[in-house]
Amino acid sequence: MTAEQLPKTYDFKSTEERVYAHWEESGYFRPSNAPGKKGFEPTRKPFVISIPPPNVTGELHLGHAMFVAMEDLMVRYYRMKGVPTLWLPGTDHAGIATQLKVEEDLLRTEEVTRDELGREEFLKRTWAWKDKYHAIISKQIRRLGASVDWSRERFTLDEGLSRAVREAFVRLFEKGLIYRGPRLINWSPGLRTAVSDLEVEYNEEEGQLYFFKYRIKGSNEFIPVATTRPETILGDAAVAVHPEDTRYEKFIGATALVPMLDREIPVIGDEYVDREFGTGALKITPGHDANDYQIGQRHKLPILSVLDEAARITKIGGPYAGLDRFEARKRLWADMHAKGLTIKTERYVQRVPRSQRGGEIVEPMISTQWFVTIKPLAAPALAAVDDGRIKIVPEYFTKVYRNWMENIQDWCISRQLWWGHRIPVWYTPDSSMFCARTEEEARAQATQRFGKGVELKQDPDVLDTWFSSGLWPFSTLGWPEETADLAYFYPTSVLETGYDILFFWVARMIMMGLEFTGEVPFHTVYLHGLVHDERGRKMSKTLGNVIDPLEVMEKYGTDALRFTLLVGSTPGQDLTLSLEKVGANRNFANKLWNAGRFVIGAIATAPKEMKGELDWTLADAWIWARTKQILSTCNRLFENYQYGEAGRQVYDFFWSEFADWYIEIAKLQLAEGGDRAFKTVDLLVRVLDICLRLLHPFTPFVTEELWGHLKAAALAHSKSLKAHGGEWPEALIIAAWPHPIAEEDREAQALDKFAIFQNVVRSIRNVRAEKGVKPGQKLAAILAAKDYSGMLEQEKKGLAALVQLDLGKLEITETLHQKPEGHISLVAGPVEIHLSLSEALDPRVERERLEKELTAARDQIARLEKLLKSDFGKKAPKGVIEKERARLDGFKATAGSLKEQLRKLA
């Protein structure tokens, strides 16, 4: 395709799907070196990321877009460096979340509950749901450009992973790290399952603090007590006061009477009680409060469960049995009020524990559940981060991680759900327990112990979904089998995810990875921030402020969205996504496209061979020096996980240096034709190519598309361009082109000289704009610069073209003794500029302007001289001093020119 055939505006819609299909078909996403491949080298170190598996609950949101962009960036970068790269995709069954969704869906569409359907049928429906959403999610991940190896895709509930889960469970069980027993856990009454501490969220809500009387048996006295949950009074096991509380110490040892039930409970002394808070006396409900449970243990109090699994009052609640918890609260309080047992109620803001998934209020309850003894797993996981085997980016999250690991509690892993991995434990009718990888294994164990014909029933519960996610980095590679993939790709390289699941997932993977493989599952944890809406709020469905990434991609393109997420974010820092920014980045993609079109067009018009010898121009040397700088800067930034900064660097370089300056100058050079045009095209192609490579991890679609056209054009043009420019690699491998200008000195000089040249151009443009000179009007000019007249002489033509000077009336000298008549004079660093502007020039205004500039220059000279004379001149490093000295010289030159001009004006 020639440049004219390419659309004037980058058409991402027609590009994205096609380009992705091309990648997939060509096998570009498969690791270049992997077990089973021809010539496989087991010693080559691969770069591996296991995808954070999205839940099969719904569609893609911006969190997904964020991690896909981030991980794709890393993966593409390493792939381009020639490192064998695996990005392993997959999805998570997401126990509670999915089951809840399916239940809601069934209720809405078929008006049936899961109990009505039965376990088997319900699971069938859930698998169907999974298939549907899995398809949607995979498509959306493709849409984002994720270069994952689809051939290795996994699902947490698939056959292999289920085997891994059973294996892990059995191993922990046999090691004595898994136990079952009644403990106080968080119970979600609506879902009727236990949830872990992490799955409980606390919201500040306004409630009431209820004050009431605890009567003392055999007396008229009472102890005033306050509670936020009156219904738990029915399950009280004691009243506690501080042992040194003068108000209440006399009651210690007495018997109190539970309101309405008149059950007798002791009054105890415990230092836990805060004398200042509430009434200074505390009701103790060991069955429904974590602290009370502790106190109950200390005082050997009975544990009364007054709420059942649906949070209804149990028969312990006597007349209130069967009532819902909130109904019971109302009724009990009313009855107590009637009996004169209440004191008052106060409005009270409390932190209400709610289920992360269902949103309902969670009740602490005593329940028989499965637990993992966590300390033996946490200790090595803590050590791995402390000794640097695992590095967390940003570093400050290490503290958060440590703090959590040090205070970790046993992990409740059983859930009373249907959707998930069934706990691999079987019971005989008399409750003997067999933990095994399969039912056959359990049966064999049972037969061995009891002889033939024992009836076995599997534990009905399933495992916490994070139990299987915790195995993800290695279960997806075949563990517990010692597969070739596992041997080669494990441990993985980087685990990239949002900081919000540091505990849920990352910490558990580290613990499980170390426990089961003896190795850290990854050496780096990269945590990105959360995406917020334009007003900086968390995105949530209830707020209705969710931005749909698909809509954004539809409107602005995937590259624009990705670039925005990548460049707008800093590790660990939340990001406010603004659509304006996405729009600006869409413009950037278009800018890239058009610069590409220009270069492709230039190729077609350039001669195919060099005829003679020709040196590079100043602009050539400058852009090449800058390109090299950008390359090394980006490499450094990539290695330090500073992807956003790297993207910004290329963005700025591409737009404001390559496009704004070099391309503009290249147009003039191309117009010269011949060898000059040849060399210019050569450099245009090189610099563009490098920019495309650097940008490819950020904006893969537009760069791939352009790169294809560029390559085709270059190859169609001539062998010499190919030979001259180096080989076109099949993949976008970052390998610097052979340097066209290899002299370091010359490049450094070019940077200085070109800066002066730019300065001259800007100054002239500035004056033209200020004086309202018509854009097309060519001016005569005289330029004087002692040390740079040679450079200016060389760049004369370019300068004239860039700022509309009359080339025939452009004079360049070293010094000028007389200020030319009818000229406006200005200074750009060491260059004196005199533009012929016949229109009324007021010498007074001119003088004022020059004097103002002179004063400014003199201020700078004074500042720098003072600086250099100070301790700075003695103590600062040489290079820094040199820089300042050079700057001082610059200002001195400017001041000199200015004085000259003022003199001439006089």
Next chain:
RNA sequence: GGGCGAGUAGCUCAGUUGGUUAGAGCGCUUCCCUUACAAGGAAGAAGUCGUAGGUUCGAGUCCUAUCUCGCCCACCA
């Protein structure tokens, strides 16, 4: 109660070994539809880098204190 992060231009945010005149996008002002691009080009206005101290030749960057906002953990009835 403990911990963490943020406070930089009107708005949204960059700024990692401290280097001396602080950057971008959007918005704003003026001019230009110039043959890569009006999703563009040129020129311009705009910030005492939350506050107060300190270390240093030198601080947006390091230390201390403090204010404001946000988050996490623990969960005092």
